[in-house]
Amino acid sequence: MTTKNNLLVELFVEELPPKALRKLGEAFANVLRDQLVAAGLADAGSVLTPYASPRRLAAHLTNVAAQAADKAVSQKLMPVSVGLDASGNATPALLKRLGALGADASAVPELRRAMDGKAEALFYESTAKGATLAEGLQKALAEAIAKLPIPKVMSYQLESGCELPGWTSVSFVRPAHALVALHGDTVVPVEALGLQAGRETHGHRFEALVDPVVLRDANSYAQQMQDEGAVIPGFEARRAEIARQLAEAAIKVGGGTQPINDDALLDEVTALVERPNVLTCEFEREFLDVPQECLILTMKANQKYFPLLDAHGRLTHKFLVVSNINPADASAVIGGNERVVRPRLADAKFFFDQDRKKSLASRVESLGKVVYHNKLGTQGQRVERVMRIAHAIGEQIGAPTGDAHLAPRAVQAAQLAKADLVTDMVGEFPELQGIMGRYYALHDGLEHTVADAIEDHYKPRFAGDELPRSNVGIVVALADKLETLVGMFGIGNLPTGDRDPFALRRHALGVIRMLIERNLSLDLRTMLSDAYAAFSAHRGGEIALNDPTDALEAFIYDRLAGSLREQGASAQEVEAVLSPRPQRLAEVPKLLAAVRAFAALPEAPALAAANKRIGNILKKSPEADAHVSELLLKEPAEKALHAAMQKVVPQANSQFEAGDYTASLQTLAALRDPVDAFFDGVMVNAEQSDLRLNRLGLLMILHGAMNRVAQLERLAA
Incomplete structure (x- = not known):
């Protein structure tokens, strides 16, 4: 019986890139497991545990066999007519093929005959x-290394075995120094990156109790690394320990403080330390006069610190550091981190103080010197376009509600929205664009709605992000995103399957969300046309732009369709609602609800099928028009359908105009029986042309009424 045991494989390397560590660890372990399963050395029940720390990639796999089971192999040799002569003896061709497989003529009687297509063939079992x-592990290890999602490969010379400089070198993400491969307590003789497998690895650079750490067996790995090597090798275990220590340290600070919630920062710090030790530090309270976004960003981005927020979400003067050492007296570590962060915060304060010496309005002119895109002009020209688009949208939204101030405020916010791009603070921290613009606008004495719109015009920045907080922000955000979409589509800079450098998909989804979630009665095509017109109206020369309206409209509907399907709508429902291209996207949720309610009716399948049939008939009858003469209604079934339509269609249209789409479709469901009777008893394409045209006109009116809410034929099976 084949021996089974648990397997451990570890590559000990120099410090791995922190932002890629988690993926590297998962990929290394998963490929190893998959290759061993494919080789028959492990099975689907084998439990995989990946490990990844700054200096190691490892995997532990249960239930791994010392040798895979033998497998029966059936190989097709050749057709019987080629392999055997008329007497049934082997031909030279058959003997040669058998010889290549390590067999001879004695195997001929044992060959299996079976049909292969239309001819009988010989098979060697x-x-x-x-x-x-x-x-199997040698092959799996080579495959795991080859398939690592390495951000950037290093080439380095091996430490030994090379007589001349550069004679033997390898390429890997970082130089590798040790390889462990243990099956139970037995070393598996494999090699990789010029290293021979053993049972020795290394722990923490400074705090390991022993060096090297000699692993007893595969199962002792995690415990020995923690006890002897002072390393928590598992990424998830180390991440959980850091989160625990952060929460514990915040409780000790008191006052309801919480470390900032940032999964990306937590992942990066987890990839930087092997033995986490959270320490509490502080800075001078005077720095809290600087906008907290600036201080938080500099602490997170530059120093990988965790700022502490009070119970109201305000930044405190204390922060948490995740150290990689655990000295008996941590005062030197704490003092060192406090000294390091102070100049960073001082820079932020300096930038903030200097930026406020000039108003945002005075900076707008400088945008004319900043290139936005070589085919779309400068940021200054872009601002002019956004202002024009914002004015058009502001007029459309403000007029029905009597808000005469909306458009002017939106234009003012649009003019200033990009001005913070030429400030020192945003030059140092581009992530703060918009945020700093709001602070500077408030400092300049501008209205809160205008200041908020300057920050909010970038929203929504990602899936699930909040929308702008006011109509002024909504208008500027729409204008900004439409300007980007129209400009990029107009110069042919379209997103591809895996590339979208200008985030056009995100911009389209942002437009969709604002129109729908704020229930804005804006016409999509009108907005696209207004945005396109803005490109020919600015100063400083014409922008060579093709009209992108049709392509961009299709792109937005495609994004909307994908979004609706992600929210649980079926493909049929989405196609039914979006095929007529409803221009007011705010109506789409109500249209979708109406279609769902209609689809649940017992009359729905028959009416959807009839609608599809009517559509096919009308496509072949271009001469038809929506006109019916009662004098030409001859058959009882067509008279009954006409009478039913005279009663039902006006009611359904009235409900449609009132926005009650569900009631409109349910009213039309009453036409099922007269429609079925019509197709059972009436020949639409009558030989007499006036009768045919009259019947086609009747169907055209019916088709138009049935498809006002959605294309019901899309619901047909």
């Missing part, structure tokens, strides 16, 4: 020896 663990 043999048993393939199962791969040993050393063979």
Whole structure:
């Protein structure tokens, strides 16, 4: 019986890139497991545990066999007519093929005959020896290394075995120094990156109790690394320990403080330390006069610190550091981190104080010197376009509600929205664009709605992000995103399957969300046309732009369709609602609800099928028009349908105009029986042309009424 045991493989390397560590660890472990399963050395029940720390990638896999089971192999040799002569003896061709497989003429009587297509063929049955663990792991290890999602490869010379400089070198993400491969307590003789597998690895650079750490067996790995090597090798375990220590340190600070919630920062810090030790530090309270976004960003981005927020979400003067050492007296570590952060905060304060010496309005002119895109002009020209688009949208939203101030405020916010791009603070921290613009606008004495709009015009920045907080912000955000979409589509700079450098998909989804979630009665095509017109109206020369309205409209509907499907709508429902291209996207949720309610009616399948049939008939009858003469209604079924339509269609249209789409479709469901009777008893394409045209006109009116809410034929099976 084949021996089974748990397997451990570890590559000990120099410090790995922190932002890629988690993916590297998962990829290394997963490929190893998949390759061993494919080789028959592990099975679907084998439990995989990946490990990844700054200086190691490792995997622990349960239930791994020392040798894979033998497998029966059936190999097709050749047709019987080619392999055997008329007397049934083997031909030279058959003997040569058998020889290549390590067999001779004695195997001929044992060959299996079976039909292969239309001809009978000869098959050689043999048993393939199962791969040993050393063979299978060697291949799996090579595959795991080759398939690592390495951000950037390093080439380095091996430490030994090379007589001349550069004679033997390898390429890997970082120089590798040790390889461990243990099956139970037995070393598996494999090699990788010029290293021979053993049982020795290394722990923490400074705090390991022993060096090297000699692993007893595969199962002792995690515990020995923690006890002897002072390392928590598992990424998830180390991440959980850091989160625990952060929460514990915040409780000790008191006052309801909480460390800032940032998963990306937590992941990066987890990838930087092997033995986390959270320490509490502080800075001078005077720095809290600087906008907290600036201080938080500099602490997170530059120093990988965790700022502490009070119970109201305000930044405190204390922060948490995740150290990689655990000295008996941590005062030197704390003092060092406090000294390091102070100049960073001082820079932020300096930038903030200097920026406020000039108003945002005075900076707008400088945008004319900042290139936005070589085919779309400067940021200054872009601002002019956004202002024009914002004015058009502001007029459309403000007029029905009597808000005469909306458009002027939106234009003012649009003019200033990009001005903070030429400030020192945003030059140092581009992530603060918009945020700093709001602070500077408030400092300049501008209205809160205008200041908020300057920050909010970038929203929504990602899936699930909040929308702008006021109509002024909504108008400027729409204008900004439409300007980007129209400009990029107009110069042919379209997103591809895996590339979208200008985030056009995100911009389109942002437009969709604002129109729908704020229930804005704006016409999509009108907005696109207004945005396109803004490109020919600015000063400083014409922008060579093709009209992108049709392509961009299709792109937005495609984004909307994908969004609706992600929210649970079926493909049929989405197609039914979006095929007529409803221009007011705010109506789409109500249209979708109406279609769902209609689809649940017992009359729905028959009416959807009839609608599809009517559509096919009308496509072949271009001469038809929506006109019916009662004098030409001859058959009882067409008279009954006409009478039913005279009663039902006006009611359904009235409900549609009132926005009650569900009631409109349910009213039309009453036409099922007269429609079925019409197709059962009436020949639409009558030989007499006036009768045919009259019947086509009746169907055209019916088709138009049935498809005002949605294309019901899309619901047909």
